[in-house]
Amino acid sequence: MNEFLTLMKSELVLTGIIFLLLFIKIGKGIKNESLLPLIQVLLLANFIFGFFLNQPGRLFGDMFYTTPVIAFQKNILNLGVYLISLVCADWLRKTPHLPEFFLLMLSALLGMFFMISSANLLIFYLSLELATIPVAAMANFDLEKKRSSEGAMKMILSSAFSSGVLLFGISLIYGTTGTISLPLLGERLDGSALQILAFIFFFSAFAFKLSVVPFHLWTADVYEGSPIAVTSFLSVISKGAVAFIFMTMLFRVFEPLHATWHLMLVILSIATMVVGNIFALRQQNIKRFLAFSSIAQVGFILVALTGQDYRYHMNSTAVIYFVLIYIFSNLAAFGVAAVVSEKTGRENIDDFRGFYKNNPFLSWVLALALFSLAGIPPTAGFFGKLFLITTGASDANYWYIIVVALNLIVSLYYYLRLVRAVFMDKNESAAEAVPVNAPVRLGLILCGAGILLTGVLSWIFDYIHSL
Amino acid sequence: MNLLLLIGAPLLTALAVLAARNKAQIKGISLAGSLVQLGLALALLFAYRQEKAAGQTAQLLFEQQYPLFRSLNISLHFGVDGIAVAMILLTSFVVVAGVLVSWNVEKMTKEFYFLLLLLGLGAYGFFISLDLFILFFFLEISVIPKYLLIGIWGSGKKEYSANKLALMLMGGSALILVGMLGLYFYAGNSFDITTLAAASISREMQLILFPLLFVGFGVFTALFPLHTWVPDGHSSAPTAGSMFLAGISMKLGGYGCLRIATYLLPEGAKEYSTIIIILSSIAILYGAFATMMQKDLKYINAYSSVSHVGFSLLGIGMLTQAAITGALMQMVSHGVMTALFFAVIGMIYDRTHTRMVAEMGGLMKKLPFISTVFFLVGLCSLGLPGLSGFVAEMTVFVGSWENPGTFHRIATIAAAMSIVVTAVYILRAAGKTLMGPVTNEEHLSLRDATWNEKLAAILLLAGILAIGLAPGWLNELLQPAAQEIMNRIAGK
Numbered sequence: 001m002n003e004f005l006t007l008m009k010s011e012l013v014l015t016g017i018i019f020l021l022l023f024i025k026i027g028k029g030i031k032n033e034s035l036l037p038l039i040q041v042l043l044l045a046n047f048i049f050g051f052f053l054n055q056p057g058r059l060f061g062d063m064f065y066t067t068p069v070i071a072f073q074k075n076i077l078n079l080g081v082y083l084i085s086l087v088c089a090d091w092l093r094k095t096p097h098l099p100e101f102f103l104l105m106l107s108a109l110l111g112m113f114f115m116i117s118s119a120n121l122l123i124f125y126l127s128l129e130l131a132t133i134p135v136a137a138m139a140n141f142d143l144e145k146k147r148s149s150e151g152a153m154k155m156i157l158s159s160a161f162s163s164g165v166l167l168f169g170i171s172l173i174y175g176t177t178g179t180i181s182l183p184l185l186g187e188r189l190d191g192s193a194l195q196i197l198a199f200i201f202f203f204s205a206f207a208f209k210l211s212v213v214p215f216h217l218w219t220a221d222v223y224e225g226s227p228i229a230v231t232s233f234l235s236v237i238s239k240g241a242v243a244f245i246f247m248t249m250l251f252r253v254f255e256p257l258h259a260t261w262h263l264m265l266v267i268l269s270i271a272t273m274v275v276g277n278i279f280a281l282r283q284q285n286i287k288r289f290l291a292f293s294s295i296a297q298v299g300f301i302l303v304a305l306t307g308q309d310y311r312y313h314m315n316s317t318a319v320i321y322f323v324l325i326y327i328f329s330n331l332a333a334f335g336v337a338a339v340v341s342e343k344t345g346r347e348n349i350d351d352f353r354g355f356y357k358n359n360p361f362l363s364w365v366l367a368l369a370l371f372s373l374a375g376i377p378p379t380a381g382f383f384g385k386l387f388l389i390t391t392g393a394s395d396a397n398y399w400y401i402i403v404v405a406l407n408l409i410v411s412l413y414y415y416l417r418l419v420r421a422v423f424m425d426k427n428e429s430a431a432e433a434v435p436v437n438a439p440v441r442l443g444l445i446l447c448g449a450g451i452l453l454t455g456v457l458s459w460i461f462d463y464i465h466s467l
Numbered sequence: 468m469n470l471l472l473l474i475g476a477p478l479l480t481a482l483a484v485l486a487a488r489n490k491a492q493i494k495g496i497s498l499a500g501s502l503v504q505l506g507l508a509l510a511l512l513f514a515y516r517q518e519k520a521a522g523q524t525a526q527l528l529f530e531q532q533y534p535l536f537r538s539l540n541i542s543l544h545f546g547v548d549g550i551a552v553a554m555i556l557l558t559s560f561v562v563v564a565g566v567l568v569s570w571n572v573e574k575m576t577k578e579f580y581f582l583l584l585l586l587g588l589g590a591y592g593f594f595i596s597l598d599l600f601i602l603f604f605f606l607e608i609s610v611i612p613k614y615l616l617i618g619i620w621g622s623g624k625k626e627y628s629a630n631k632l633a634l635m636l637m638g639g640s641a642l643i644l645v646g647m648l649g650l651y652f653y654a655g656n657s658f659d660i661t662t663l664a665a666a667s668i669s670r671e672m673q674l675i676l677f678p679l680l681f682v683g684f685g686v687f688t689a690l691f692p693l694h695t696w697v698p699d700g701h702s703s704a705p706t707a708g709s710m711f712l713a714g715i716s717m718k719l720g721g722y723g724c725l726r727i728a729t730y731l732l733p734e735g736a737k738e739y740s741t742i743i744i745i746l747s748s749i750a751i752l753y754g755a756f757a758t759m760m761q762k763d764l765k766y767i768n769a770y771s772s773v774s775h776v777g778f779s780l781l782g783i784g785m786l787t788q789a790a791i792t793g794a795l796m797q798m799v800s801h802g803v804m805t806a807l808f809f810a811v812i813g814m815i816y817d818r819t820h821t822r823m824v825a826e827m828g829g830l831m832k833k834l835p836f837i838s839t840v841f842f843l844v845g846l847c848s849l850g851l852p853g854l855s856g857f858v859a860e861m862t863v864f865v866g867s868w869e870n871p872g873t874f875h876r877i878a879t880i881a882a883a884m885s886i887v888v889t890a891v892y893i894l895r896a897a898g899k900t901l902m903g904p905v906t907n908e909e910h911l912s913l914r915d916a917t918w919n920e921k922l923a924a925i926l927l928l929a930g931i932l933a934i935g936l937a938p939g940w941l942n943e944l945l946q947p948a949a950q951e952i953m954n955r956i957a958g959k
Contacts, residue, residue: 314538314539317538378604378608382604389648391652394649394652396652402642402645405645406638408637409634409637409638409641416614416633418617419614421632422626423615423618423619461539462537462538465538466538
C-alpha cells in the first residue's frame with residue numbers, strides 16, 4: 001500500500017486535482033478569478049512535491065514502473081503546465097469553461113504520466129489515447145471560431161489514423177514475439193523482417209505525434225486554429241512527453257533493432273529539420289511560424305538519439321535537458337504571443353514591427369526566447385542544442401553533423417526575422433503598450449530566468465545525468 | 468593574477484549599467500568599468516612580465532580550472548600565454564575608446580552600452596579560455612550584441628548588413644562546431660586545449676579537421692572569399708560597433724586560426740599552407756584594389772581591413788617563427804589602428820553628416836585635431852616607419868622571405884606590392900578630405916573634437932606609437948608563443 005502511494009504519487013495528486021475540479025464543476029462553481037490561482041498553486045505544489053520520495057519500483061504486475069529519471073521527466077511536464085497556466089492567464093480567465101479546460105488538460109497530462117511510466121504496450125496504448133483525445137477537445141476551445149473546430153477535426157482524424165497504425169504495429173509485435181511486456185519484448189526481438197515491419201508501423205505512430213516529416217502535415221493547421229494555451233501545450237508538453245517515451249522505447253526496448261532505427265533516424269531528422277526550417281522561413285502567422293520551428297526543433301532532438309553512446313545515458317540526458325530548456329523558451333515566446341493576441345487580436349509577425357518602442361519588457365522576453373530557440377549564448381538554448389549535437393556526433397558521422405550545423409544557420413535566419421521586426425523595423429502604427437498582469441508577468445519572468453540560468457548553472461545538467 | 472577578474476569586471480559593469488537610472492550614470496559607470504578593465508589588462512601585462520622575468524618557463528600562466536559540466540568533461544579552464552595577454556590589452560584599449568566615442572548616443576543609451584560591454588566581455592572570455600567549449604561559448608556570445616548594435620543603431624542598409632553578418636558568422640561557427648566535436652571525440656572526450664595538444668591526432672584526422680576549424684575561424688577574420696560581411700557590416704555599424712568589430716571581433720578569428728587550428732593540428736597546417744597563402748595574397752591585393760574604388764570613408768577602411776587582415780593570415784600560412792610573430796603583431800597593430808580609423812571617421816561623420824570623400828574638403832582648417840589624427844592613422848595604415856603598421860608588416864615580410872622557393876617569394880612580393888596601392892588610396896582620401904579649400908560651405912561652422920573624443924584618440928594613438936617606436940615589449944610577449952607553435956609544427 002505504502003509503495004503504491006509513493007511510486008504513483010504524481011499521478012495520484014493529479015487525479016486528486018482532477019476530481020476536485022469535477023466537484024467544483026458539479027457543485028456551485030467558483031469564479032474564474034479565484035479558481036485559476038487555486039489551480040496554479042496546486043500545480044506548483046505537485047511540482048515541488050515531485051522532487052521528494054523518488055525511488056525506482058514496479059506496480060500492477062510490471063505494468064507500471066518508475067525511476068528517478070521518470071519522476072524528473074514528469075516534473076518537467078508538470079512545470080510546463082504550470083507555466084502555461086501562468087503565461088496564458090489572460091485567456092484562461094476569460095474562457096467561460098475554465099474547469100472543463102483544466103479537466104481536459106490535466107487528464108491529458110495524466111495520460112502522459114502513465115505513458116512515460118508504462119512498461120507494457122497495453123497501458124502504453126491506453127495512456128497515449130488518454131493523452132491525445134482530451135487535447136483534440138481542447139483544440140476546439142475557441143468555440144466561436146471556425147478555424148478552431150477545423151483544427152480539432154484535423155487533429156482527431158489524424159490521431160485516430162496514427163492510433164490505428166500504432167495498434168497494427170503492436171499486434172504484429174505481439175504476433176512475432178508473443179508478449180506485450182516491454183522488458184520481455186526487448187529480449188525476444190531478433191530483427192526478423194516481420195518485426196522490422198511491425199517496428200516501422202510503431203515508429204510512424206511516434207513520428208506522427210512528434211510531427212516528424214513526412215508525418216507533420218497536421219501540425220501547422222492545428223496549431224494555428226487552436227487557442228494559444230492549447231498550441232503551447234501541444235508544441236511543448238505533448239512533444240516532450242512523446243520524446244521521452246520514444247527515447248525509452250528505442251534505447252531500452254528496440255535496442256536489438258538499432259541498425260534499422262539508426263538509419264531511419266538519421267534520414268528523418270535531416271528531413272524534419274530541413275522541411276521545418278524551410279517552411280518556417282515564409283510564415284506570417286506567429287503560431288504557424290512557431291509550429292514549423294517546433295518541427296525543426298524535433299529534428300534536432302532526433303539528432304541526439306542517433307548518437308552512439310546511448311549506453312552511457314548521455315543521449316537521454318541531453319534530450320531531457322533540451323526539453324526542459326525548450327519548455328522555458330517556447331513558452332516564453334508563446335506567452336508573449338498570447339498576451340499580444342489577447343489584447344490586440346493580432347497574431348502576425350508584421351504586427352510586431354516596432355513593438356519594442358512601447359513594450360520593452362515583452363520584447364526582451366521574446367528576444368531571449370528566440371535567441372534561445374536559435375541556440376545563441378548566453379541563453380540556455382545554446383547549451384541544450386550543443387549537447388544534442390554533441391551526443392549525436394559521438395557517431396563520428398561528420399557529413400551528417402555538418403548538415404545539422406548548417407541547419408542552425410537557417411533557423412537563425414528566421415528567428416532573427418522576428419527579432420528584427422520587434423527591434424528594428426519602424427512602424428507608424430506600432431502596437432500600443434500592452435498591459436501585463438501579475439500572473440503573466442510572473443510566468444514570463446520564470447521563463448526568462450529559466451532561459452538565462454538553466455544553461456549557466458551547469459549542475460542542472462549533471463543532476464539530470466546523475467539520476 | 469586571477470583571470471576571473473577579466474570576466475567579472477565587464478559583467479559587473481554591464482549589470483550596473485542595467486541598474487543605472489539616467490544617462491549620466493550609464494556613461495559614468497561604463498567609463499569607470501572600462502577603465503577598470505584597462506587597469507586589469509595593464510596589471511596582467513606587468514604580472515605576466517614579472518613572472519617571465521622571474522624565470523617562469525611555462526607556456527601558460529595564471530591557470531585556473533573549475534569543473535562545469537562534469538559529465539561531459541567540460542570545465543572553466545583559464546590561462547594566458549603571451550598572445551592572449553597582448554590581445555586582452557588590445558581589447559581593453561578598444562573598449563575604453565569605444566565607450567568614449569559613443570558619448571553622444573541618444574537612442575536607447577542603456578541598451579547600447581549594455582550590448583557594447585557584452586561584446587567586450589565575449590572577447591575577454593574568448594582570449595583567456597583554454598577549453599574549446601567555453602571558448603566557443605564566448606565566441607558566440609557576441610552574436611546578439613553585434614546583430615542588435617548594427618540593426619538598431621547602425622546606418623545605411625543596416626538590417627541587411629546585420630543579417631548578413633550574423634548569418635555568415637553563424638556559418639563560421641557551424642564549421643568550428645563540427646571541427647571542435649571531431650577533436651572532442653577523437654581525443655577521448657575532452658575539450659581542453661592542453662589535453663588536446665597532448666593527444667596524438669592522426670594525420671588523416673588532422674587533414675579533415677583543420678579546414679573545418681581554419682575556415683570557421685577564417686570567416687570571423689575575413690578569409691577570402693568569405694570576407695563579404697566585412698564591408699557591409701563595418702560600414703553599417705555605429706562608430707563604436709565598427710571599432711569593436713574590426714578592432715576586436717576580427718581578431719578572435721585570427722587568434723582561433725593560429726592558436727586553435729594551427730596549434731592543435733600542425734600537420735593540417737603544413738598540408739594546407741599553400742592554399743592559405745594563395746587566399747591571403749588574393750585578399751591582400753583584392754582588398755587593396757577594391758579600396759581604391761570606394762567613395763565612402765567607412766567602406767575605404769572596411770576594405771582596407773580585408774587587405775590588412777590578409778597580412779595576418781599570410782603570416783600564419785608562411786609557418787616561420789618570424790612570420791607568425793609578425794602575424795600576431797599585425798593583429799594587435801591593426802586592431803588599434805582600425806579602431807582609431809573608425810573612431811575618426813565617426814567623428815567626421817557626426818559633424819559633416821556625410822562619409823563621401825567627394826563631399827568633403829579642407830577639413831584640416833576647421834577640424835585640426837581630428838584631421839591630424841586621421842592623417843597619422845592613415846600613415847600607420849600605409850606602413851610608415853615609426854608607427855605600428857610598419858613594424859608588423861615588415862616582420863611578416865621578413866618571416867615570409869625566410870621560406871625558400873619561388874612560390875613563397877612570389878606571394879611575398881605580391882603582398883608587399885599592395886603597400887603601394889595602400890599609399891595611393893590613403894593619400895588620395897586624406898588629401899581630398901583634409902587638404903585644399905573648404906568645398907562645402909556648411910562645413911565652415913564645424914567644431915573640433917570634444918574632450919572624450921580627444922581622449923579616445925590619444926589613447927589609441929599611444930597604442931600605435933608604443934608598438935611603432937618600441938616594439939620590443941610586444942615582441943617579447945609574442946615571440947615565445949610563436950616559438951611554441953613552431954615547435955609543434957616542426958614536430959618537437
